[in-house]
Amino acid sequence: MQSYHTSKLHVMFLCLALSLLAPLQSVQALGSTNEEAVPRPPATQEAPEKPPLLEQQRAAKLAALAAIEAPLPAVPAEGVVVQTAERMPSSGNGLRIAIVILLLLLITVGIVLIFRIPRMSVPVEYPLMHETFAADDLSGRLKTEDTALRIVNPRFLELAVENRLITPAEGADMAERFCGNDFAALMQLITERPHFKELLGHLWGDSIGFTYVNLEMTAIQPEAVRQITREFAEINQIVPLYSFGGSLSIAAANPKDRELEERVVNKFNLVPSFVFAFPEEIADTIPIAYQSAENLNEIVTELKAEIKNIAVNPANIPTTQDLAKRANSHSIIEFVNGLILLAMNEMASDIHIEPDELSVRIRFRIDGILQEKFILEKSLVLALVSRLKLMAGCNIAERRLPQDGRIKFVLARRKIDIRFSTVPALYGEKVVLRLLGSTFLRGIPNITEMDFSVSILDSIKRVSKAPNGVFFITGPTGSGKTTTLYSILKYINTPNINIMTVEDPVEYRLPGINQVQVNTSIDLDFVRVLRSFLRQDPNVILIGEIRDIESARIASQAALTGHLVFATMHTNNALQAVNRMIDIGVEPFLVAPSLIALMAQRLVRRICPNCKEKYPAPKSVLDDNFEWDGVSEIYFFRGKGCSQCHGTGYLGRLAIHELFILNSATREKIAQNASILIVEEIALKSGFKPLRHDGLKKVLRGLTTIEEVDRVTYHDIE
Numbered sequence: 001m002q003s004y005h006t007s008k009l010h011v012m013f014l015c016l017a018l019s020l021l022a023p024l025q026s027v028q029a030l031g032s033t034n035e036e037a038v039p040r041p042p043a044t045q046e047a048p049e050k051p052p053l054l055e056q057q058r059a060a061k062l063a064a065l066a067a068i069e070a071p072l073p074a075v076p077a078e079g080v081v082v083q084t085a086e087r088m089p090s091s092g093n094g095l096r097i098a099i100v101i102l103l104l105l106l107i108t109v110g111i112v113l114i115f116r117i118p119r120m121s122v123p124v125e126y127p128l129m130h131e132t133f134a135a136d137d138l139s140g141r142l143k144t145e146d147t148a149l150r151i152v153n154p155r156f157l158e159l160a161v162e163n164r165l166i167t168p169a170e171g172a173d174m175a176e177r178f179c180g181n182d183f184a185a186l187m188q189l190i191t192e193r194p195h196f197k198e199l200l201g202h203l204w205g206d207s208i209g210f211t212y213v214n215l216e217m218t219a220i221q222p223e224a225v226r227q228i229t230r231e232f233a234e235i236n237q238i239v240p241l242y243s244f245g246g247s248l249s250i251a252a253a254n255p256k257d258r259e260l261e262e263r264v265v266n267k268f269n270l271v272p273s274f275v276f277a278f279p280e281e282i283a284d285t286i287p288i289a290y291q292s293a294e295n296l297n298e299i300v301t302e303l304k305a306e307i308k309n310i311a312v313n314p315a316n317i318p319t320t321q322d323l324a325k326r327a328n329s330h331s332i333i334e335f336v337n338g339l340i341l342l343a344m345n346e347m348a349s350d351i352h353i354e355p356d357e358l359s360v361r362i363r364f365r366i367d368g369i370l371q372e373k374f375i376l377e378k379s380l381v382l383a384l385v386s387r388l389k390l391m392a393g394c395n396i397a398e399r400r401l402p403q404d405g406r407i408k409f410v411l412a413r414r415k416i417d418i419r420f421s422t423v424p425a426l427y428g429e430k431v432v433l434r435l436l437g438s439t440f441l442r443g444i445p446n447i448t449e450m451d452f453s454v455s456i457l458d459s460i461k462r463v464s465k466a467p468n469g470v471f472f473i474t475g476p477t478g479s480g481k482t483t484t485l486y487s488i489l490k491y492i493n494t495p496n497i498n499i500m501t502v503e504d505p506v507e508y509r510l511p512g513i514n515q516v517q518v519n520t521s522i523d524l525d526f527v528r529v530l531r532s533f534l535r536q537d538p539n540v541i542l543i544g545e546i547r548d549i550e551s552a553r554i555a556s557q558a559a560l561t562g563h564l565v566f567a568t569m570h571t572n573n574a575l576q577a578v579n580r581m582i583d584i585g586v587e588p589f590l591v592a593p594s595l596i597a598l599m600a601q602r603l604v605r606r607i608c609p610n611c612k613e614k615y616p617a618p619k620s621v622l623d624d625n626f627e628w629d630g631v632s633e634i635y636f637f638r639g640k641g642c643s644q645c646h647g648t649g650y651l652g653r654l655a656i657h658e659l660f661i662l663n664s665a666t667r668e669k670i671a672q673n674a675s676i677l678i679v680e681e682i683a684l685k686s687g688f689k690p691l692r693h694d695g696l697k698k699v700l701r702g703l704t705t706i707e708e709v710d711r712v713t714y715h716d717i718e
């Protein structure tokens, strides 16, 4: 808001000055000069409609700021940035005002004229412009003012041109528009081309000689966070990431800022090694990085005291007013917000709150496995559940029936979606929070970052460029099907194809594609959306999940009429998808020609890279699973357990796959409605490898452990 205000003030000021100057004929040329200098931010008017409002607003702000701050080179000390607009004189007699205005005007004219003089060729660096971080307000929601960074770095636009992100003409135009503030040009490009954000980050990093780090995909070391105080991180807008070989990696929007480096060295006596990250990601990451279980435990102590002070009637049955009072108590708000931040910090997908006879247990699901985090006093459960119900828009008085809702959790710049559900259990209501935000947060991985085995990746690339056919990804809920599908969509997403998705819920946002969320309350179901899709000229359709005959049939027909269809299904293995299609009623003669590929996947935990060690593989395991000569030393890997993986030895997950690509022989059998065993036999002959095979390959690659592969492919062992 502030910058809009600033820009308005500035324009007002110039207009006023101009009207006063009108009688003076000697400065005729000034009008035109001024007109060019007055911000006419094209970003505000021409910004594309697609990017989220926030991005758009920020870009507009940056563009406006860039224009306003352009005259800065006239400021004497190199590298000084002005944050606020000049103050208008508040009172005084007319003559004095006129003189002051005239003086100010002359200064402005001077600045404008200097600005019109061609820029010096030596790039001047500007330090980061810091604004105070408005820490948690009572609701615990975090806000920051825009951090407008002004950095001259002409190499960036050159690199953008070299990498064909923009044409040379566009590059020249941007250089002119942003008056040499190349950081503003970077921000503008991100707004215009959000799906190139990652690449733009790398280009900027390359152009200033620092590594770019995508904070949404980076695990942060708790020890690193402990080395810099939160207050310092907030004021300076930096995030400590990890310490390595005696130096501490720190993400900053302006890693070249020498003064920042000095401040870090003087205050903490450590060797910083800076990397580049986008300012808004830094602002979002600070509260997550600094949330720890310890400070939540401190809040619990306060909480207990506070809850005791809230009277409950003698019968021990709290009234609705009691519940509301508890739900709005300061420490319960702090605790719940902290709990969600901690879950994000530990990259949990779900939070379980489970009342027992005497206590409340809080568990996080991390990498697919539930881990106990807190055991709280039973007296806190009502406050906790009521608070969450309020956030989710549910009825706090209703405690005997299941309820569902959604929570929008607000970070500095991003809203995180959380699905809330409660079920009345024996000892009270059990709550599960699903952090849909955690997938948004991590961003869509590139297909090359998915650790596909080479042969599978090659086949996926080939199949996903096919003009038509159905490509199924199967697996139970939570097996990462959506992530895989989106990494494939990201791979094929180019401006010349129309991709449409129908999902429930939409878990990822991919710019440049059309995503539709099913809404059964207004009868907007899969079938209805799919029918309308076919009139929207799509090339690629993604169907969140196929459950019924109608969507299955539409998928087959769409595939046969020239569309590439991606869909998921709940089956245990790839080939069962064929059976399922036929079982739910699609005719085999439709199924056979429409399918092109079937892939099953499971998630296994990834060995923590921080504490990974190798060990000689047990002979019996080798005998059972591998063809080996019986003599060579074969090594497996495992995690010893460290603070980064909370002692589990695992950090994050990866998928293992089986991919079956249909050929004419298998198609023929499917069309004849042959048994799946016969189809499988033909598939195996033509090189199809089951899930476990891929898992074992990843054990040898040191990505996961043999125990994990055993855990998820148990049924495959004969």
Ligand SMILES: [Zn+2]
Residues within 6 Å of the ligand: 608, 609, 610, 611, 612, 639, 640, 641, 642, 643, 644, 645, 646, 647, 649, 650
């Ligand atoms: Zn570890």
